[in-house]
Amino acid sequence: MIRDAETLQLLLDSLARFVRERLLPQETAVAETDQIPADIVRDMKEMGLFGMSIPEAYGGMGLTMEEEVMAGFEIAYASPAFRSLFATNNGIGAQGIVIDGTPEQKQHYLPRIATGEIIGSFALTEPDSGSDAASLRTSAVRDGDSYVLNGTKRYITNAPEAGIFTVMARTDPKSRSADGISAFIVERGTPGLWLGQIEKKMGQKGAHTCDVIFENCRILAANLIGSQEGIGFKTAMKVLDKGRLNIAAASVGAATRMLGDALRYARERKQFGKPIGEFQLIQAMLADSHTEIYAARCMVIDAARKRDEGRNIGTESACAKLFASEMCGRVADRAVQIFGGAGYLAEYGIERFYRDVRLFRIFEGTSQIQQLVIARNLMREAAV
Numbered sequence: 001m002i003r004d005a006e007t008l009q010l011l012l013d014s015l016a017r018f019v020r021e022r023l024l025p026q027e028t029a030v031a032e033t034d035q036i037p038a039d040i041v042r043d044m045k046e047m048g049l050f051g052m053s054i055p056e057a058y059g060g061m062g063l064t065m066e067e068e069v070m071a072g073f074e075i076a077y078a079s080p081a082f083r084s085l086f087a088t089n090n091g092i093g094a095q096g097i098v099i100d101g102t103p104e105q106k107q108h109y110l111p112r113i114a115t116g117e118i119i120g121s122f123a124l125t126e127p128d129s130g131s132d133a134a135s136l137r138t139s140a141v142r143d144g145d146s147y148v149l150n151g152t153k154r155y156i157t158n159a160p161e162a163g164i165f166t167v168m169a170r171t172d173p174k175s176r177s178a179d180g181i182s183a184f185i186v187e188r189g190t191p192g193l194w195l196g197q198i199e200k201k202m203g204q205k206g207a208h209t210c211d212v213i214f215e216n217c218r219i220l221a222a223n224l225i226g227s228q229e230g231i232g233f234k235t236a237m238k239v240l241d242k243g244r245l246n247i248a249a250a251s252v253g254a255a256t257r258m259l260g261d262a263l264r265y266a267r268e269r270k271q272f273g274k275p276i277g278e279f280q281l282i283q284a285m286l287a288d289s290h291t292e293i294y295a296a297r298c299m300v301i302d303a304a305r306k307r308d309e310g311r312n313i314g315t316e317s318a319c320a321k322l323f324a325s326e327m328c329g330r331v332a333d334r335a336v337q338i339f340g341g342a343g344y345l346a347e348y349g350i351e352r353f354y355r356d357v358r359l360f361r362i363f364e365g366t367s368q369i370q371q372l373v374i375a376r377n378l379m380r381e382a383a384v
């Protein structure tokens with residue numbers, strides 16, 4: 001749902017300008033230093049990018065899902081590491097509170113998330129629990145007015161920067177399934193909360209990931225999301241339904257960028273006496289990429305509109321994430337192919353995108369998990 005087309009266009013134009021004037025010139029430096037410059041972070045905060053999906057009542061922009069994915073298309077034109085810094089505040093690192101938090105939890109945390117004063121991070125995955133998220137073992141034991149957490153979370157995006165973590169932990173030790181899981185807000189600096197080393201990754205340099213370790217980490221019972229035990233897995237799944245749409249939008253934005261770069265190269269690079277873009281085999285790669293980006297874009301917008309209508313979009317967001325992230329991988333591969341030898345060199349930047357976007361097919365649920373979600377939902381619907 002677009003509330004006011006003119007206002008949205010102003011936002012999209014300012015994002016496009018910010019991307020081209022401020023982010024693109026810094027891409028190489030970010031990849032080399034593994035850091036986003038402080039002045040860019042400051043500008044992101046001033047533009048409100050940390051609070052795009054936080055309700056206006058808590059100081060955010062309160063974008064609808066449709067507006068947010070359109071903003072996502074623009075932002076993801078730059079290296080994914082830039083969006084990653086504020087993506088968790090708009091997505092998985094804050095939505096647990098937005099969707100299921102108590103009024104007090106929202107009031108306490110969301111305003112600071114909206115401004116970027118604190119970074120939110122989402123801690124679901126563990127060393128032995130990834131796709132099978134309901135098998136997680138981190139425990140939270142009630143002790144008076146507190147819970148005591150023990151366990152390790154792995155591959156946690158933005159954990160090194162995070163001010164708060166949404167942590168899924170098992171409150172019912174007798175249960176091995178989803179209904180024994182609860183979600184908590186844990187603040188950085190809580191005694192017993194440790195961070196591991198920043199991981200070396202294939203790509204997305206500038207975006208950081210590490211383990212989050214809880215050793216008798218005592219938190220207030222008031223930080224149980226929704227003030228209710230046993231609903232944490234569902235909270236996590238609802239958060240991921242939205243997060244997967246954000247990744248789908250990022251895939252569309254990154255693919256658009258790579259196609260743009262490949263098209264420019266195909267017009268400039270001459271072989272056999274003419275630009276390679278005039279050869280039909282190159283044209284086929286350009287055309288297929290454009291077609292698939294268009295399809296993914298339509299799918300993401302349709303799913304976003306359905307979410308704005310209040311519909312359950314578990315299937316649609318899985319479809320969008322599956323199709324858009326796989327599409328992005330194909331576009332990355334074709335873009336490298338069109339660049340030829342230059343595509344393999346760091347200097348041209350396209351190999352960096354090729355590595356960066358590989359993550360889209362993995363995080364917030366692998367492509368195989370999206371297939372499983374879609375097929376299971378189809379089977380369930382067919383059975384009623």
Ligand code: COS
Binds near residue numbers: 134234238373
């Ligand atoms: N919204 C609301 N509730 C949901 C839901 C959703 N999208 N998906 C599942 N649930 C509910 C189910 O309805 C069920 O509740 P009931 O028992 O009351 O019916 C409960 O959650 C358990 O669901 P389910 O039985 O489907 O859980 P499974 O363990 O079989 O598997 C998958 C669920 C595999 C889909 C889940 O574990 C998953 O998404 N895994 C991937 C995790 C992931 O994306 N990790 C990335 C890390 S975060 S970057």
